Amino acid sequence: MSKQRSREYRQRVNQALATPRLQQALHAFGDAYLLARENALAGRDFDKLRQAVGEMKDEVRVNHQHYIDQFITNAKAAGATIFIAKTAEEANRYIADLAEEKKCRLAVKSKSMASEEIHLNRALETAGVETVETDLGEWIIQLAGQRPSHMVMPAIHMFRDEVAELFSKKTGQQEPDDIEHLVEVARQQLRRSYLEADIGISGANVAVAETGGIALVTNEGNARLVTTLPKIHVALVGIEKLVPTLDDAQSVLEVLPRNATGQQITSYVSWIRGAVPCGEGKKELHIVLLDNGRSALAESPHCKDALRCVKCGACANVCPIYQTVGGHVFGHIYISAIGIILTAFFHGLDQAAELVRACIGCRACVAVCPSNIDLENIILHLREVIGEEEGIGTGKALVFKKVMRNRKLFHSLLRAGSKLQKPVTKGERTIRHLPLFFSSLTEWRSLPAIAATPLRDQWQTIEQRVEQARYKVAFFAGCLNDFVYPELGRDLVKVLNRFGCEVTLPLEQNCCGVPALYSGDKETATVLAQQNVAAMLEGEPDFIVTTCPTCTMSLQRDFLELLGDNPAWAEKAAMLAEKTIDISRLLHEKLGVDALPKTVNRKVTYHDSCHLKRGAGVWQEPRALLAASGNEVVEMAHADRCCGFGGSYSFTSHPDIARRILTDKLNDIEATGADCVAMDCPGCMLQIGGGLEKADSPVRAAHTISLLAESLDD
Amino acid sequence: MTVERFRQAAENVGTAVVPVADIGDACRYIAGRCDGPVLLPSQPSLERGGLSAELEQQVKLLTAFDKSAAEQAAAGISGANFGIAETGTIVLESSAEPVRLATTLPPKHFVLIDPAKIVADGRAAVPYLQNLHHLAPQSFIAYITGPSRTADIERVLTIGVHGPKELHILLLDNLSSDFMES
Secondary structure, three states, X not given: OHHHHHHHHHHHHHHHHOOHHHHHHHHHHHHHHHHHHHHHHOOOOHHHHHHHHHHHHHHHHHOHHHHHXXXXXXXXXXXXXXXXXXXHHHHHHHXXXXXHHOOOOEEEEOOOHHHHHOOHHHHHHHOOOEEEEOOHHHHHHHHHOOOOOOOXXXXXXXXXXXXXXXXXXXXXXXXXXXXXXXXXXHHHHHHHHHHHOOEEEEOOOEEEOOOOEEEEEEOOOHHHHHXXXXXXXXXXXXXXXXXXXXXXXXXXXXXXXXXHHOOOOOOEEEEEEOOOEEOOEXXXXXXXXXXXXXXXXXXXXXXXXXXXXXXXXXXXHOOHHHHHHOOOOOEOOOEHHHHHHHHHHHOOHHHHHHHHHHOOOOOHHHHHOOOOOOXXXXXXXXXXXXXXXXXXXXXXXXXXXXXXXXXHHHHHHHHHHHHHOXXXXXXXXXXXXXXXXXXXXXXXXXXXXXXXXXXXXXXXXXXXXXXXXXXXXXXXXXXXXXXXXXXXXXXXXXXXXXXXXXXXXXXXOOOOOXXXXXXXXXXXXXXXXXXXXXXXXXXXXXXXXEOOHHHHHHHHHHHHHHHOOOOOOHHHHHHHHHHEEEHHHHHHHHOOOOOOOOOOOOEEEEOOOHHHHXXXXXXXXXXXXHHHOOOEEEOOOOOOOXXXXXXXXXHHHOHHHHHHHHHHHHHHHHHHOOOEEEEOOHHHHHHHHHHHHXXXXXXXXXXXXXXXXXXXXX | OHHHHHHHHHHHOOOEEEEOOOHHHHHHHHHOOOXXXXXXXXXXXXXXXXXXXXXXXXXXXXXXXXXXXXXXXXXXXXOOOEEEOOOOEXXXXXXXXXXXXXXXXXXXXXXXXXXXXXXOOHHHHHHHHHHHHOOOOOEEXXXXXXXXXXXOOOOOOEEOOOOOOEEEEEEOOOOOOOOOOO
């Protein structure tokens, strides 16, 4: 089953990659979105706003029964009929039965992701009720027989010529592909549906417990017509939409349009409570409160924060994977990062399995989430769950369990690899071509060779030039630094010595465990965490410094999670997290380095590594250090967009997507005219450096620490 | 200051904001832009100001209408309970069906509002929103900000999809200081 699923998924990926027009549109959208969002949020403390939304939503989750009872009491008092649907089937049956009982022939709908989630249209059509979507985007994809590829802009994957063709079929005449004209066609075509419909169906953006009312946040005005003209109004409301008060609803309103579309507010916000007048009498209002997996999600210790989501769609807008393959690939019904999580709970783990692996873990979504959800962390957890359910593949399992947990064996194999690679490296530091079935790996980026002598074997020969050290610093090198880029270690010693630090390299340190953890092997990650905690705290260093931000996140965050419940390790893991710091922040913040000998004259552009900027919050520091050493620092476009490395993501799981994302990055680098692109991550160096070399670019990729070390050269 | 902020925000989203001297001025503005029936649902502030008597001299004015008639109209007129400066929003208690028909179906929507009834931002609007909920057990309260819009085809902003294509806000001093009436 899962093999066929993977095959079909691959086909969808390949098809999307072969549609450059889609990628261009989504890239342009991503750029425009960021600008609009920045303008809309100007002068606001976004972190404060999102924390407040997150806390308010948590309060509702914890006291759910109280608020839902309050909502139901107030809604009933205002004349609404309430139905609680535990499942999609129950919701569909209730609405279809209602339509049948009232002899409805035509239903008009305003946009509702909850109705997509339960496939309501199918249920209504089966019951003989014609169902017309009235949101322009939804109507387009209904005519096309597709599903939304974005939560806010459902037809973002379609183009004007395709829309014109669909509309021409509908009207029976040739409609020109002028957008204004097409919008007018939709207006005319849908008018009769509103007027003739027996039933109007909407979702809700919030449900307010203190009033028993709902609010709809819309731009087109269709929801106002859907909830006004037909005699019956059915509101399908996910139970996570509850907020306690109108003031809390305002908090959602404060972030939702700004973060969704960069609007201060949408054209319409409709606060609807109870059975308002309609024709001669009163409207019949039915509120269907939909659970369908939400209560299970509320009970999940690792995933529950996902219920904070206000469905703004921003996690898609900024996602490099979404921008590369679109929402029909990177989504099921709900799309992108939040979609992965909701799919797992609403539609089953099997539907989410491929999507969970398609996330590259760049945390771009986390940075823009208006509800303060650590989406990446939750997706990581789901990856572990799927790893446990489906296995992680025998090859990987063997490497993680039998090799990586045994440090000596792991490192011996790496040393052996260094010798075995000679036929392909021909003594060079990079591999530009691999033979036979490995050839695709070096088709778009050269790969660095394993160093002849790893850093750990050179360490004794590296002289420490420091008298009366201010601090004792232990270096957590990470595998790439140790075995592929050992020179970074020499550079680090040189710079830290200059600023009064003695550096040690604890030799019992092992891989940080991220490859195992991100592949879903938590057990191996836990063993590695214990090995590293013990090794790095030995000798009581003042700081534990890293040159790889993914290692930093692992030491600071993952170790705490893996060992936090183990009394033998929890305290030590906390101490390790406390002492761990990346090299740029150590120099800039702790050692107060604000000037270096200005011997260089280079034009440098800086690439923000995902886990450094959005994990450790470090991005100004390396720029300041580079400028302080005489480099002219020029900004590239999308400096903090992922380079597409993602560890095994670019080697085995999704090399085609990684390659496309790298191309974007290389274009942005080239456009600056810089001589050199600096970064603080050996993984990014492998990806960007390999890509530049393969493209015969004159631009050099270097770690910030190497550039700083060069400025100290006599 | 607040009014200026309101005006700018509203114009940013495509609303026409026009100060008018008196009801006569407002009627001339509306009549000059309508070439068909105009809907005027019951609105206390406008009735007090004598809008219908003056306007029906100039246009075909409908004060009672059903949805089919509303669909054929050239414009709808309403007052406003209050405005929100930061976003250029008018807030309109729309529970009475004619108010909703007049402000959703015709291609143009004219609003008369007393500039004294403009609050600073969405947060400042909440107490009034709460009070509007106390007027009756059922309610349909609309925040209206600019004309109907869509960007659903290639993200190109297009005005006037299902709702009004034009929104005109006429600022008239001393129309009403009561946030609970429109």
